[in-house]
Amino acid sequence: MLKLERGAGSEMPLPPELQKLLDRKSLLLLVKGETGTGKTTAALELMARLRTSGDTVHISTRSYPDKLVFQHALFSKLAAQKNIHFFSTLEFDPTQFVVAHNVVSGLLRLLSSMDNPLVVLDSWEGIADYVPPEARMKVEQSLMAVLEGTGARMVLVSEHPETNSTLDQLAEAILVLHQRVIDDRRVRELEFRKLRGVPIRQERYLFTLAGGRLRYLEPFAFTLPERTSMFRPLENTSTHMSTGSRDIDALLGGGVPRGSTVLLEIRGDVPFEGQIYVPLTALLNFLATNNAVMAFPYSDYDPTRARLFATQFMPEDVYNANMRVFTTDKVDDPVAIKFSLNPTEDFDKWLGTYSAYKAEGKTIWMLMALDTVENFYGQGVMNFLATVASRAAVNKDIQSIVARPNLQLTQKVANISQIHLVLSQRWGTLILYGVKPRTGFYALQFTFGHGYPEFELIPLEDISLAGEAGPEKERPPSVTFPGRRHEVRTDFFEAVMNSLNRSKKGAA
Incomplete structure (x- = not known):
């Protein structure tokens, strides 16, 4: 929690x-x-x-x-x-x-x-x-x-x-x-x-x-600090893989259960930067813990920009060793693997990469943009995703699918997913919430307090100050006001002034 x-x-x-x-x-x-x-x-x-x-x-x-x-x-x-x-x-x-x-x-x-x-x-x-x-x-x-x-x-x-x-x-x-x-x-x-x-x-x-304070929620903005630092990963456990965000791990009950398929559904007019940066801490955490990421990125993937960005927060040799990106374009980058759009040949390339990483004992995060995978596999896309989900479940890996707005396949993907998160925005503020498991609304705010990207999830639903759920919850300190004796018909403003004067004399 x-x-x-x-x-x-x-x-x-x-x-x-x-x-x-x-x-x-x-x-x-x-x-x-x-x-x-x-x-x-x-x-x-x-x-x-x-x-x-x-x-x-x-x-x-x-x-x-x-x-x-x-x-x-x-x-x-x-x-x-x-x-x-x-x-x-x-x-x-x-x-x-x-x-x-x-x-x-x-x-x-x-x-x-x-x-x-x-x-x-x-x-x-x-x-x-x-x-x-x-x-x-x-x-x-x-x-x-x-x-x-x-x-x-x-x-x-x-x-x-x-x-x-x-x-x-x-x-x-x-x-x-x-x-x-x-x-x-x-x-x-x-x-x-x-x-x-x-x-x-x-x-x-x-x-x-929430928390008994009025807090406004800043519209989404992602500006790199003047000085960046190496990403400090969060520990994985025998049952869960960390998302790299303490708040998101807490929201999911300790991270993403190994073997899960996760759907991140984009709803509404979420800025493109928000769509690609929200999975960012999970990507950095996988790479920094010497695990692997195999990605089918958006069609407008820029390998040079992606490399320059990621290597601000981790050594380049770690990025080269643990990152693989599948694309139909010819990309001059060590982590890129070109697909030919021949389903059998391309699946063999994917399976060969997967098997090589598993031979090294790595847990693999298979990150997929749903519209990109659909372009690769056409009508066979759900068979491919189901195959990957089955393989992830057996080998305790993670399949994560990002669905842009208004894709017809989104509900089918939701049906095979153990976790279904939604990212939307209202008045410029990013909102994250769970459909499966169901959660409240959270405003998602980026921070660079330690020199690398982190998320803060701020509850949008009120948290009572009364502590009625049990004695373990913090209760507000009791406040006792001194008795003010006066007649009912006493002039209100006169009574307030008299009280102020007495208070000032007592403090003198």
């Missing part, structure tokens, strides 16, 4: 557009979305990013502060800060918000009493819905004047994703959260509906709340 560190690190990736916006000194940011889209967690994430040495106040109209511990992995750390304060309007008489003047003057007094104020209000409707409709527009217009006059930054959560209110027109930024169900799996999307003064590079991004 993939392990996800809850709240690891104080900084999580943010879209560059949003990061630029958060640097502003005065800000009104709206977070909108339907119920369950992650607005509360998003608001807490923004609060964690925006907080400074000044005063931060979080006001919830929907929950009590001690319940928020299950909403964000950093909540306990935030609540322990002397200058961060959590309040709930549920303890007060809401009819005090009916008078528009009370809302505006209350916010003005509160923000004026704070140092470098940051306020998160979750949600705005919890107060504004009590204001008479004819006065609400004036309240929202006055709110902008209050923010500008006090130099405050404010994050407002709204249950209404449509953008037609006065606040929508006045706010510097509007973030709308969505969730979609694709193949019975949930995907979350972050939409930039408005970013005043900041160019919107991309309208939507995927994000995840």
